[in-house]
Amino acid sequence: MAWDLKSDRPIYAQLVEQIQLMVVSGIYAAGSKLPSVRDMAAEAAVNPNTMQRALSQLEGDGLLYSQRTSGRYVTEDVQKIMQIKNNLAADLIQDFLEKMNRLGFDREQTIDLLNHVTKEEG
Amino acid sequence: MSDSILECRSLVKYFPGCLALNSVNLSVPKGRIVGLLGPNGSGKSTLIKLANGLLTPSSGQILINGMEPGIETKKIVSYLPERTYLNDWMSVRTMIDFFGDFYQNFNKSKAYDMLQRLHINPVDRLKTMSKGTKEKVQLILVMSREAELYILDEPIGGVDPATRDYILDTIISNYSENATVLLSTHLITDVEKILDEVIFINMGNIVLTSTVDEIREKEGKSVDALFREVFKC
Amino acid sequence: MLGKLLKYELKATARIFFPLYGLIFLLAALNRLFWQINAEGLMIPRVIMMTVYIMLVVSVFIITLVVTIQRFYKNLLGDEGYLSFTLPVKTHSHIDAKMIITFLWSALSILVSIISIFILVADDQSLTQFSLMCGDIATVYHKLGLSAHLIALELIVVVILMFVSSILEIYAAIVVGNLAGRHKLLAGVGAYLGFGIIEQIIASLLIQGFGHQIMLYYDSFQLVQGAAAVVQPFEMTLLVLIVFSLFLCAAFYFFTHWMLNRKLNLE
Numbered sequence: 001m002a003w004d005l006k007s008d009r010p011i012y013a014q015l016v017e018q019i020q021l022m023v024v025s026g027i028y029a030a031g032s033k034l035p036s037v038r039d040m041a042a043e044a045a046v047n048p049n050t051m052q053r054a055l056s057q058l059e060g061d062g063l064l065y066s067q068r069t070s071g072r073y074v075t076e077d078v079q080k081i082m083q084i085k086n087n088l089a090a091d092l093i094q095d096f097l098e099k100m101n102r103l104g105f106d107r108e109q110t111i112d113l114l115n116h117v118t119k120e121e122g
Numbered sequence: 123m124s125d126s127i128l129e130c131r132s133l134v135k136y137f138p139g140c141l142a143l144n145s146v147n148l149s150v151p152k153g154r155i156v157g158l159l160g161p162n163g164s165g166k167s168t169l170i171k172l173a174n175g176l177l178t179p180s181s182g183q184i185l186i187n188g189m190e191p192g193i194e195t196k197k198i199v200s201y202l203p204e205r206t207y208l209n210d211w212m213s214v215r216t217m218i219d220f221f222g223d224f225y226q227n228f229n230k231s232k233a234y235d236m237l238q239r240l241h242i243n244p245v246d247r248l249k250t251m252s253k254g255t256k257e258k259v260q261l262i263l264v265m266s267r268e269a270e271l272y273i274l275d276e277p278i279g280g281v282d283p284a285t286r287d288y289i290l291d292t293i294i295s296n297y298s299e300n301a302t303v304l305l306s307t308h309l310i311t312d313v314e315k316i317l318d319e320v321i322f323i324n325m326g327n328i329v330l331t332s333t334v335d336e337i338r339e340k341e342g343k344s345v346d347a348l349f350r351e352v353f354k355c
Numbered sequence: 356m357l358g359k360l361l362k363y364e365l366k367a368t369a370r371i372f373f374p375l376y377g378l379i380f381l382l383a384a385l386n387r388l389f390w391q392i393n394a395e396g397l398m399i400p401r402v403i404m405m406t407v408y409i410m411l412v413v414s415v416f417i418i419t420l421v422v423t424i425q426r427f428y429k430n431l432l433g434d435e436g437y438l439s440f441t442l443p444v445k446t447h448s449h450i451d452a453k454m455i456i457t458f459l460w461s462a463l464s465i466l467v468s469i470i471s472i473f474i475l476v477a478d479d480q481s482l483t484q485f486s487l488m489c490g491d492i493a494t495v496y497h498k499l500g501l502s503a504h505l506i507a508l509e510l511i512v513v514v515i516l517m518f519v520s521s522i523l524e525i526y527a528a529i530v531v532g533n534l535a536g537r538h539k540l541l542a543g544v545g546a547y548l549g550f551g552i553i554e555q556i557i558a559s560l561l562i563q564g565f566g567h568q569i570m571l572y573y574d575s576f577q578l579v580q581g582a583a584a585v586v587q588p589f590e591m592t593l594l595v596l597i598v599f600s601l602f603l604c605a606a607f608y609f610f611t612h613w614m615l616n617r618k619l620n621l622e
Binding site: 005007008009010011012013038039041042044045046047048049050 | 154334342
């Protein structure tokens, strides 16, 4: 997955989101080892300190954990990952509903429209 | 030992008919990548030359790791000037030996590794190389030193986007741990992702020092956008 | 660190001088060959070969001067200065290294020229004459005894010091010329001439100031008979020359050092 960083928001916040995404989508599987900070920073073309800061926050959130000697791992707690996945999904849906609302669709209309569009695609 | 690798105390430098630095106070902490940003003629290069002992202050002080520029600071500062300073008559190999002879912290095998990745033959003479290749060799030499402070003057000025990516990648993956990188440029969009902090300098004055994320958080805009606002003509 | 600087300075200049020296020896040998073959119609090639040889010998000295200027200017004040002055090396080591290597090549150039002349002309007759001349010198040398050693030593020291001071004078002129924004070369030449004038003024002031004492000193030897009448004032004159050129060396050296440390402004 390519790192996609916008220029108007703090970089570390965007890194946090994208790493979360990578974990819940299974690019970094539960219990797997992460590359070194330096490698991840080089891959995302960001400052290692910023990457470090993002990873530390994710550690604080419990999504990652580090072992003093061997490096940093994704949590083995699948429940935790699912929870974050659900949170992300909920946020997305909330965001979507808000935008639809601004277009003038209320909740019912939105759900109808959604059903309609997915059927057409299917 | 102080926490700042570079410190300026009421630093003044004037040239005949021109005040290049106007009482600059500045402190660059260790372990950061710092952007020195300003338009042409703002005093960036003067500050960098002072830090390398290529100029002497008119008044005030500039300290590297608590020391005035001299032999001891030159041992720990790795400097990439805007010019290509390589000795034309040497081959790349001789140049590497030269760096190894004079700088104790020079890592030869690292240099050869990086050259190999770029398919540059160490036997080639610098005279026969294109300007772009020479600049890459120079960057490799500078980044192969395990220095405490890297001072890079316009490292991505006038290169194509692919080379720019290579240069930035080389910088972030090669500067030694706990070292500081001070990088001057006017191409902010390209570098802001790799910076911790920025220093805005204009007409010899420090206009602003801040972290990149602070600017984005507070101002809701990129450093580049803020720069355009501050230095609007 | 001086040793390492010397090493690279030598490497940078040897690639110019060694081929040149080789060429001089080659041409000297060829010339000799052409003169030995006693054939009609060789006159024109002979003249051409001789001209080329003489031009080469002259050009060695011009090139020595050019290399002196170019190495100092390019390596310290041009783009390469960005590297030279960020090496963990003291400024005076840079001056020392350049000075020593220039001295070395100048001495070698003279030696090579002399040897090439021997290659060109040496035969039984000229060698005998040469050894006779050496013999004469040795005789005089022995007659003078201890003073001969002193004079020889003083002569060597004077030559070396005068040579070094003229190298340092060039360096000082380059550094001054570099202060000029444009027309650096012109300013450098101007500075060189200026230094010459200042030297003249100092020398003539000294002679004027001490003229009377100097006259008295030399006059006092007219009463003395024998070798001592010549030797002692000669020794004294050389000593004064040594002191004066030592003073010039020191002045140019510290001036250049100060300028490089304080007034360096690379483009």
